[in-house]
Amino acid sequence: MSITLIDIFFSMSVALTIASALYTAFSSNILRSAFGLLFTLLGVALLYLFLNAGFLAALQIMLYAGGIMVIVIFAIFFTREILTTKISNPRKETLYSLLLLMISMVTLIMIIFKTDWVENNQLIGSDIRSIGQLLLNEYLIAFEMISLLILLVLIGSVSIARKAFKEAERRKLYD
């Protein structure tokens, strides 16, 4: 069995994903943790490319790496003084949580190895065309519902944040 270039690229993306996820979990600086998460998301996007899901890879990079990570990093800078981020990510009860991590990981991997999966290697068509057709036929109601949900989230988050700021202003005047 020879190792092709695709195999090397694939194992590099797997290594990138797992290493940066480990860095996210064990770094004591929350900003470094966030950048580890960013590279985990990029690694998952690379893995999507191997699964014939180019559209999902693009969506992952645009929404996760571009949108959610900006929100997370903005939240970090908003709630901490930048100079104190070094000690900003404390952990507790490390022994029990490490034990739980080991148990869940080992159990899942054992189950994965014990099951004999049926693999069905058929040729697949274009994913973007099929996703577009599915969105407007089979999943039309879910699609509309999710747009409604986004509207709700927009209104709800603005109202939560505004209430907090009003409360803080009032307290400042009172003091």
Added chain:
Amino acid sequence: MIKLETFLIVSAILFSLGIYIIIARKNVIAILMGVELILNAASLNFVAFNKYSVPTSFSGQMFSVFIIVLAACEAVVAFAIVMSMYKNFKDINADSATTMKE
């Protein structure tokens, strides 16, 4: 090398690390990052099973699209809650949020 088991193992590792972050971290934003890891693991599983069991249909990828959009919504709401918590409790430690309303 590129087969179903590899994707499932990567996904299992991401899931366990997410659970670990949620349990061990004190910072609310770090807990949010753990939730993102778990959502990514689930979505990777959906796409892998779609490719290797029913490659002619794209329902698994549709589920992943919805998971990604829901994760974006969840992150926005969580950010609003974190801001409100920072205004009320002056820090974002999960242990210090002891009351829901003053």
